[in-house]
Amino acid sequence: MNTGIIVGAIAFWIGCWALNSWLVRLRPADRIVAGAINLLIPVLFGMTLIVLWEGITKGFNIPSVLLPSPSMIWVRIISSVDILWADFYQTFMKAVLAGFAIGCGSGFVAAIIVDRVPFLRKGLLPIGNLVAALPVVGIAPIMVMWFGFDWQSKAAVVIVMTFFPMLVNTVAGLSASGAMERDLMRTYASSYWQTLFKLRIPAAMPFIFNALKINSTLALIGAIVAEFFGTPIVGMGFRISTEVGRMNIDMVWAEIFVAALAGSLSYGLIALLERAVTFWHPSYRR
Secondary structure, eight states: OOHHHHHHHHHHHHHHHHHHHHHHHOOOSSHHHHHHHHHHHHHHHHHHHHHHHHHHHHHTTOOTTTOOOHHHHHHHHHHTHHHHHHHHIIIIIIIIHHHHHHHHHHHHHHHHHHHHSHHHHHHHHHHHHHHHTSOHHHHHHHHHHHHOSSHHHHHHHHHHHHHHHHHHHHHHHHTOSOHHHHHHHHHTTOOHHHHIIIIIHHHHHHHHHHHHHHHHHHHHHHHHHHGGGSOOSOSHHHHHHHHHHTTOHHHHHHHHHHHHHHHHHHHHHHHHHHHHHOTTSGGGOO
């Protein structure tokens, strides 16, 4: 056991904790300074976790097969950029993006049809709740048998996982507009489609973006898990399952890092788009 490394990691953690506690109490009038502080706090928190991780693994001499240190994972990332990029392209750029677009788009269209045809609300939504509860480990082998071992079967899993969250949220959002606003549209002799596009869909945008943010993480999880059940010799799920068998745990963590980074960036982009589209929502008012 290396006591110096452990003490240093704990000291760094205490210092960052005190700094973050001080930053949280600040109330700067300048919006740029406030935004910088809001960005600095999670950065410091993440750095603290990494330093603690490094200190624990190095200080207690934990075997890398159990928990590799962040420095070891970073070395693996730098030395395996070509492999990580190929896996990312196969899983995210092909399966995730295609499945996300088709699943969310078809869920939105189905929600409009459900809203237009009332009996489908009682017939389709309960089935949707049932399918949404199905485990991905049960769906993935079936999709692999139906669509083959390439990215199309993973995209099919993503479609199944993202369709019903979008459907349920959009149906709920289409009912979010107030009775007064709908009565006003009727006094203007607005048709169903005019009311839908000018009132109800804009009012449903917070619900729709909520589904998009949920699906941005579900899609990546579904595609990675689906690759455990059959894939070409490339892909993030394939690499994780293969390297675990080889006891190359640092490579597994490198893939986890890439997946977490891709999921966080996609979630952040959707959140920024949501803020631009739903600027009128009370949660964004100052």
